[in-house]
Amino acid sequence: MKENTGKTKYILLGLLAHQPQTGYTIKKAIEYEYSHFWQESFGQIYPTLKQLVKEDLAVIMEGQESDSTRGQKLYQITEKGKKVLITWLEQAPEIEKLRYELLVKVSFGEAAEPKVMLEHLDDFIKRNDKNIREMNFFLEELSKLRLQGDDHTYKELTVLSGKYFYTAMRDWALEAKHIISERKVDPS
Amino acid sequence: MKENTGKTKYILLGLLAHQPQTGYTIKKAIEYEYSHFWQESFGQIYPTLKQLVKEDLAVIMEGQESDSTRGQKLYQITEKGKKVLITWLEQAPEIEKLRYELLVKVSFGEAAEPKVMLEHLDDFIKRNDKNIREMNFFLEELSKLRLQGDDHTYKELTVLSGKYFYTAMRDWALEAKHIISERKVDPS
DNA sequence: AATCTCATGTAATGGGTTACATGATTTT
């Protein structure tokens, strides 16, 4: 088995710290709540869960399953796991590197017809608009929960970051389209 | 040798379309002008250049080196290479996936002391401010070149995207700090 | 009965960074 010095381990600990879960529900949770800034595949999740158990950071909750769980394994974080999680949270996060294929294409825009980049930007704007609507929807949901005394401040912050991010990208693309169009009309 | 179905190939073609270059100058160009949205290592660049030659997308410029080039190989894009580049530019870019460790940590913020996330956010704000200043500097430089009749519209667009992006991230972090602090003072 | 979703897991493959190896030229 691999050593796994990466981040998957800590994401899983963070999710297990919230509530005991199976590999499958962890995957679904990441897809639903983290996909705009993080992703994990089954190929990472299952081996890493095994690793967590091996390192005493999590245990499989045996017995007392009320309903007949078919084959699933419910993982629970240990005290040691909580400590490891907190230590990791305190460490400075890695400086983020982006890989934005759209921007690479735009940078080579001169080599193509202006229409090509304008179309890519249109698609990009649509995508970002969709994401902005999604972020707004989540913010409303979280705000409702808050009124019911159910606080999710930190989750809200990540959704808010998505809103800021997608809005900035959309606004940039609108300006970029404008700049390219101007130039097309008046190539002085 | 690897097949390399990835993007490296096209980035190199895009850079070679601008001017003939060596692997080394390509690396430096990517570090200087692309690092905020793309990166490549020597371990990718050199094998890919070989591959380009093998596929007739680039050739090594032999002879006529005026100054004694020590061991370096100057690569030049071929007509076939230009066609392949244009075809790639026309294809829709891959939908971008982010991996933002800071946001993962923030999402687990409840498990740590508020001070921990506030400090991470402070660092993040500083980093973004630095990047914003850098983008502004680049924009000024490009604007000067423009006055001299040297157009870099598409390059400017990518720098502008950086400015939008880093500004949005900084503004979000400022609001996030505010929200966490409010909550700390008044934990009703 | 067939199909869909739940559920776990492994193997193959790909893509990328880092470390290492080598040597020339330039700067201090």
Place this chain on the structure above:
DNA sequence: AAAATCATGTAACCCATTACATGAGATT
């Protein structure tokens, strides 16, 4: 003479996705 930079390249390793294999339970 030593150190820094220029310059190319390979090997090891790591991380991650995808494809595949298996099977239970639920739905049509």
